[in-house]
Amino acid sequence: MTVVVLIAAVLLIASALLTSFRTLAGPSTLDRVVGLDSLVAIAASGLAVWAAFSDDTTVVPAIVALALVGFLGSAAVTRFRVRDDR
Template sequence: MIVVAVIAAILLSAAAILTAYRILVGPNTLDRVVGIDSLMAIAASGLAVWAGYTDDATVVPGIVALALVGFLGSAAVSRFRVRDDR
Protein backbone atom coordinates (compact mmCIF):
# COMPACT_ATOMS: atom_id res chain seq x y z
CA MET A 1 0.00 0.00 0.00
CA ILE A 2 2.89 2.36 0.70
CA VAL A 3 4.21 2.01 -2.85
CA VAL A 4 0.83 2.89 -4.35
CA ALA A 5 0.48 5.92 -2.07
CA VAL A 6 3.98 7.16 -2.93
CA ILE A 7 3.40 6.76 -6.67
CA ALA A 8 0.05 8.54 -6.39
CA ALA A 9 1.64 11.34 -4.39
CA ILE A 10 4.40 11.80 -6.95
CA LEU A 11 1.93 11.89 -9.84
CA LEU A 12 -0.40 14.29 -8.03
CA SER A 13 2.53 16.55 -7.17
CA ALA A 14 3.63 16.63 -10.81
CA ALA A 15 0.07 17.41 -11.89
CA ALA A 16 -0.16 20.20 -9.31
CA ILE A 17 3.09 21.76 -10.52
CA LEU A 18 1.98 21.65 -14.15
CA THR A 19 -1.42 23.07 -13.23
CA ALA A 20 0.16 25.87 -11.20
CA TYR A 21 2.27 26.73 -14.25
CA ARG A 22 -0.92 26.91 -16.34
CA ILE A 23 -2.54 29.20 -13.78
CA LEU A 24 0.44 31.56 -13.72
CA VAL A 25 1.13 31.63 -17.47
CA GLY A 26 -2.39 31.18 -18.85
CA PRO A 27 -3.00 33.72 -21.60
CA ASN A 28 -6.58 34.48 -20.61
CA THR A 29 -8.97 34.22 -17.69
CA LEU A 30 -10.67 31.03 -18.81
CA ASP A 31 -7.34 29.16 -18.86
CA ARG A 32 -6.72 30.28 -15.31
CA VAL A 33 -10.20 29.25 -14.18
CA VAL A 34 -9.76 25.79 -15.72
CA GLY A 35 -6.39 25.56 -13.97
CA ILE A 36 -7.89 26.46 -10.61
CA ASP A 37 -10.68 23.92 -11.11
CA SER A 38 -8.09 21.29 -11.98
CA LEU A 39 -6.09 22.19 -8.89
CA MET A 40 -9.19 21.72 -6.75
CA ALA A 41 -9.68 18.26 -8.30
CA ILE A 42 -6.03 17.41 -7.64
CA ALA A 43 -6.41 18.50 -4.01
CA ALA A 44 -9.53 16.37 -3.62
CA SER A 45 -7.66 13.43 -5.15
CA GLY A 46 -4.79 13.98 -2.74
CA LEU A 47 -7.19 13.90 0.18
CA ALA A 48 -8.72 10.70 -1.19
CA VAL A 49 -5.28 9.08 -1.44
CA TRP A 50 -4.55 10.19 2.13
CA ALA A 51 -7.87 8.76 3.34
CA GLY A 52 -7.10 5.45 1.67
CA TYR A 53 -3.55 5.35 3.00
CA THR A 54 -4.49 6.08 6.61
CA ASP A 55 -7.85 4.25 6.63
CA ASP A 56 -9.36 7.44 8.03
CA ALA A 57 -12.75 8.54 6.70
CA THR A 58 -12.87 11.87 8.50
CA VAL A 59 -11.53 13.73 5.44
CA VAL A 60 -14.42 12.62 3.23
CA PRO A 61 -16.51 15.73 4.02
CA GLY A 62 -13.50 17.81 2.96
CA ILE A 63 -13.36 15.95 -0.33
CA VAL A 64 -17.06 16.57 -0.92
CA ALA A 65 -16.68 20.25 0.00
CA LEU A 66 -13.76 20.71 -2.41
CA ALA A 67 -15.68 19.04 -5.21
CA LEU A 68 -18.75 21.18 -4.55
CA VAL A 69 -16.80 24.44 -4.39
CA GLY A 70 -14.93 23.56 -7.58
CA PHE A 71 -18.12 22.74 -9.44
CA LEU A 72 -19.97 25.84 -8.26
CA GLY A 73 -17.03 28.07 -9.09
CA SER A 74 -16.75 26.69 -12.62
CA ALA A 75 -20.48 26.95 -13.17
CA ALA A 76 -20.54 30.56 -11.96
CA VAL A 77 -17.62 31.61 -14.14
CA SER A 78 -19.09 29.93 -17.22
CA ARG A 79 -22.46 31.56 -16.58
CA PHE A 80 -20.96 35.05 -16.30
CA ARG A 81 -18.65 34.43 -19.27
CA VAL A 82 -21.60 33.47 -21.48
CA ARG A 83 -23.50 36.54 -20.32
CA ASP A 84 -20.53 38.81 -21.12
CA ASP A 85 -20.19 37.36 -24.63
CA ARG A 86 -23.69 38.44 -25.65
Protein backbone atom coordinates in the same frame (compact mmCIF):
# COMPACT_ATOMS: atom_id res chain seq x y z
CA MET B 1 0.58 0.03 0.01
CA THR B 2 3.20 2.60 0.98
CA VAL B 3 4.82 2.40 -2.46
CA VAL B 4 1.49 3.00 -4.17
CA VAL B 5 0.76 6.02 -1.95
CA LEU B 6 4.24 7.40 -2.61
CA ILE B 7 3.81 7.03 -6.38
CA ALA B 8 0.36 8.65 -6.19
CA ALA B 9 1.73 11.53 -4.12
CA VAL B 10 4.58 12.17 -6.55
CA LEU B 11 2.21 12.13 -9.52
CA LEU B 12 -0.25 14.46 -7.76
CA ILE B 13 2.54 16.90 -6.88
CA ALA B 14 3.84 16.84 -10.46
CA SER B 15 0.37 17.42 -11.86
CA ALA B 16 -0.23 20.25 -9.39
CA LEU B 17 3.00 21.94 -10.45
CA LEU B 18 2.20 21.61 -14.15
CA THR B 19 -1.35 22.82 -13.60
CA SER B 20 -0.12 25.78 -11.56
CA PHE B 21 2.20 26.76 -14.37
CA ARG B 22 -0.62 26.50 -16.88
CA THR B 23 -2.92 28.54 -14.62
CA LEU B 24 -0.38 31.32 -14.25
CA ALA B 25 0.58 31.34 -17.94
CA GLY B 26 -2.97 31.03 -19.27
CA PRO B 27 -3.73 33.65 -21.91
CA SER B 28 -7.44 33.89 -21.11
CA THR B 29 -9.73 33.85 -18.11
CA LEU B 30 -11.30 30.56 -19.11
CA ASP B 31 -7.87 28.91 -19.25
CA ARG B 32 -7.26 30.04 -15.71
CA VAL B 33 -10.67 28.78 -14.57
CA VAL B 34 -9.94 25.36 -16.04
CA GLY B 35 -6.55 25.39 -14.31
CA LEU B 36 -8.05 26.27 -10.95
CA ASP B 37 -10.75 23.65 -11.37
CA SER B 38 -8.03 21.11 -12.10
CA LEU B 39 -6.16 22.17 -8.96
CA VAL B 40 -9.31 21.64 -6.90
CA ALA B 41 -9.70 18.16 -8.42
CA ILE B 42 -6.04 17.40 -7.65
CA ALA B 43 -6.52 18.53 -4.05
CA ALA B 44 -9.60 16.30 -3.71
CA SER B 45 -7.61 13.42 -5.15
CA GLY B 46 -4.83 14.06 -2.66
CA LEU B 47 -7.33 13.93 0.18
CA ALA B 48 -8.75 10.67 -1.20
CA VAL B 49 -5.26 9.14 -1.34
CA TRP B 50 -4.67 10.24 2.25
CA ALA B 51 -8.00 8.76 3.34
CA ALA B 52 -7.13 5.44 1.70
CA PHE B 53 -3.65 5.42 3.23
CA SER B 54 -4.64 6.32 6.77
CA ASP B 55 -7.99 4.42 6.84
CA ASP B 56 -9.52 7.67 8.10
CA THR B 57 -12.99 8.36 6.73
CA THR B 58 -13.42 11.72 8.44
CA VAL B 59 -11.99 13.54 5.40
CA VAL B 60 -14.71 12.25 3.08
CA PRO B 61 -17.06 15.20 3.82
CA ALA B 62 -14.16 17.55 3.04
CA ILE B 63 -13.67 15.82 -0.32
CA VAL B 64 -17.37 16.21 -1.12
CA ALA B 65 -17.37 19.86 -0.04
CA LEU B 66 -14.26 20.58 -2.10
CA ALA B 67 -15.82 18.98 -5.17
CA LEU B 68 -19.00 21.00 -4.69
CA VAL B 69 -17.12 24.28 -4.25
CA GLY B 70 -15.02 23.55 -7.32
CA PHE B 71 -18.04 22.80 -9.46
CA LEU B 72 -20.04 25.80 -8.28
CA GLY B 73 -17.07 28.13 -8.72
CA SER B 74 -16.42 26.96 -12.26
CA ALA B 75 -20.08 27.18 -13.19
CA ALA B 76 -20.40 30.70 -11.76
CA VAL B 77 -17.30 32.04 -13.48
CA THR B 78 -18.32 30.46 -16.77
CA ARG B 79 -21.81 31.92 -16.52
CA PHE B 80 -20.56 35.43 -15.85
CA ARG B 81 -17.87 35.11 -18.52
CA VAL B 82 -20.46 34.12 -21.13
CA ARG B 83 -22.63 37.06 -20.08
CA ASP B 84 -19.69 39.46 -20.55
CA ASP B 85 -19.01 38.15 -24.06
CA ARG B 86 -22.46 39.13 -25.33
